[in-house]
Structure formats: structure tokens, C-alpha cells
Amino acid sequence: MSRLKPRRNGQSAPTQIVMLGTGTPAPHPERSGPATAIVVNGTSYLIDFGPGVIRRAQAAYEKGIAAMGCGAINLRTAFLTHLHMDHTAGYPDLILTPWIMGRRKPLEVFGPIGLKAMTKHVLQAWRVDIENRVNGPDKLPPAGSRVNVHEIAPGLVYEDRNIRVTAFPVSHGELRNAFGFRFETPDRTIVISGDTAPTQTTEKHCEGCDVLIHEAYSQDTYAKVLSSQISYVFDRTGPAREPSQTRSGGSLSPRQCRRRAEVAQPGTGSARRDAAHLLGQGRHRPRSGYFLNRSV
Numbered sequence: 127m128s129r130l131k132p133r134r135n136g137q138s139a140p141t142q143i144v145m146l147g148t149g150t151p152a153p154h155p156e157r158s159g160p161a162t163a164i165v166v167n168g169t170s171y172l173i174d175f176g177p178g179v180i181r182r183a184q185a186a187y188e189k190g191i192a193a194m195g196c197g198a199i200n201l202r203t204a205f206l207t208h209l210h211m212d213h214t215a216g217y218p219d220l221i222l223t224p225w226i227m228g229r230r231k232p233l234e235v236f237g238p239i240g241l242k243a244m245t246k247h248v249l250q251a252w253r254v255d256i257e258n259r260v261n262g263p264d265k266l267p268p269a270g271s272r273v274n275v276h277e278i279a280p281g282l283v284y285e286d287r288n289i290r291v292t293a294f295p296v297s298h299g300e301l302r303n304a305f306g307f308r309f310e311t312p313d314r315t316i317v318i319s320g321d322t323a324p325t326q327t328t329e330k331h332c333e334g335c336d337v338l339i340h341e342a343y344s345q346d347t348y349a350k351v352l353s354s355q356i357s358y359v360f361d362r363t364g365p366a367r368e369p370s371q372t373r374s375g376g377s378l379s380p381r382q383c384r385r386r387a388e389v390a391q392p393g394t395g396s397a398r399r400d401a402a403h404l405l406g407q408g409r410h411r412p413r414s415g416y417f418l419n420r421s422v
């Protein structure tokens with residue numbers, strides 16, 4: 127029996143998805159590292175924390191996503207699909223910046239085996255700064271710099287009054303302990319694939335979902351992928367449609383890097399393609415859809 131309840135006024139609780147980062151390890155100037163926020167009843171849940179995550183959260187706040195909190199101080203619960211650097215390079219930023227900006231409670235992070243060790247080393251790496259801010263003139267309360275790490279196994283990993291989160295294993299090459307997540311809220315079911323090749327488990331967890339956010343390749347590479355490799359989930363998540371776009375930065379060769387530098391105009395280098403506010407606003411309310419997110 128679901129513990130998820132609609133709001134008292136009988137209206138479905140609005141769920142919003144904020145694509146904070148849709149990039150790859152390549153330092154594309156318009157795409158931050160993988161990071162997605164699901165906002166339910168004004169509470170934010172973060173999935174992955176690639177480079178740039180807190181600046182994109184602040185940008186989302188300034189665009190009206192109040193649930194982030196100024197300085198991302200309301201990002202208190204996070205889920206990690208896997209330990210690759212493009213999904214985790216924003217971890218010190220996630221731990222420390224909102225604390226400095228005013229978060230007073232520990233961060234709760236759910237992710238694969240190895241996350242405890244990563245957390246311990248991050249905190250150790252920034253020990254001098256943390257001690258200075260606690261014991262120096264700032265006198266910051268130490269609780270806000272702490273992290274409660276929950277190393278997860280497949281199955282139900284988190285539940286509160288807004289959301290139920292189920293982790294499932296995905297296939298990411300030789301990397302072990304890579305997960306996708308299914309998020310069930312009072313009005314939406316959202317699946318985030320993480321980085322994965324097609325798997326039956328992913329297909330199973332997409333059943334009945336409203337939105338699938340899936341790893342994808344660049345448009346050029348996508349054109350070479352066999353249709354059988356991409357139709358496995360679309361058959362379950364909604365009418366088969368050709369994707370209108372990829373959310374892909376692709377990989378950049380040195381030549382492409384130079385070319386971008388040559389054509390860049392002042393003021394156009396911001397990550398404006400990220401922080402798209404996908405649900406909860408008029409025309410962006412698909413009952414069934416998918417978004418492609420390239421990450422490796």
C-alpha cells in the first residue's frame with residue numbers, strides 16, 4: 127500500500143524535473159556534468175552530482191525553482207547512479223558549498239559500494255578548510271558539513287511522504303555496482319537509467335512510467351545504433367516516437383575544441399541548455415515521454 131498521499135486540497139502534488147547537467151566527461155561549455163533534480167511538494171531530490179552541480183542549482187533557483195534554496199541549501203538528499211568521475215566530480219561542491227551558504231543539517235547520500243570511502247577521502251581532502259570554517263571567525267556549525275552515506279543494494283532504497291525510490295542494477299561495461307533509479311511520486315513515475323546498455327531489468331522498471339531519462343549517444347552516433355537497441359524501453363514507456371533531440375554534449379576532439387574557441391562569442395558560454403524545467407509548466411507536461419542524457 128502506497129504511503130504517498132495527494133495533497134489535502136485533492137490536487138495531485140506537482141512533480142518537477144530539473145535537468146541540472148546533461149554533459150559528459152568532455153568539458154562542453156554549455157553542459158554541466160550529469161545531475162538531475164526531482165522536486166516534489168517543494169522538496170528537492172538530487173540524482174548524480176557532476177561538475178557544476180551547485181552553480182546549476184543556483185541558476186535553477188534564480189529561474190524560479192525555489193525548492194533548491196538560495197545557495198542550494200535545500201539539496202539535502204542525493205542519489206548516485208555510479209562512481210564515475212563525471213557523475214561525482216561535484217561531490218565536494220555539494221557537501222561544502224550549501225553548508226557555507228547556510229545548510230545546517232547533514233547531507234544524506236545513497237549510492238553504490240565505494241561511496242563511503244569516497245566521502246571519507248573528500249572530507250579528509252578539505253579538512254583544513256572545514257576546520258577553519260568551524261573553528262575560525264565563521265564559526266559554522268559542523269553538522270552541516272557532515273554526510274550520512276547509505277551504500278545501497280537493488281530494491282527499495284528510500285521512502286518518505288513525497289517519494290519512493292527503487293534502485294535497480296544496470297550494465298555499464300566493466301564497472302560494477304552501477305544503478306538506475308525508479309522514482310514514484312504522488313503524480314508521476316520517473317526512471318533515470320544512469321549509464322547503461324540495454325537490459326531487461328531497465329525495461330522492467332520502466333513499466334508504467336511517465337518519464338524516462340536515459341543515457342544516449344550523440345546524434346551522429348545515435349544514427350548508427352540498431353533500432354533494436356533503442357526500442358526496448360520505448361515500447362514500454364509510451365508510443366514509439368523519434369527523439370526530437372539528444373541532450374548530448376558528445377565528446378570533443380582537440381580539433382573540435384579549437385573550432386569552438388574560434389567561433390565562441392562573449393557571453394554565450396554559459397550552461398544555458400541545462401537547467402531545463404521539464405515538468406509542471408504548461409506545454410511541458412508530457413504524460414509519457416523520454417529524454418536522452420548522454421553520459422559515460
Ligand SMILES: [Zn+2]
Binds near residue numbers: 210298321421422
Ligand atoms: Zn559512467
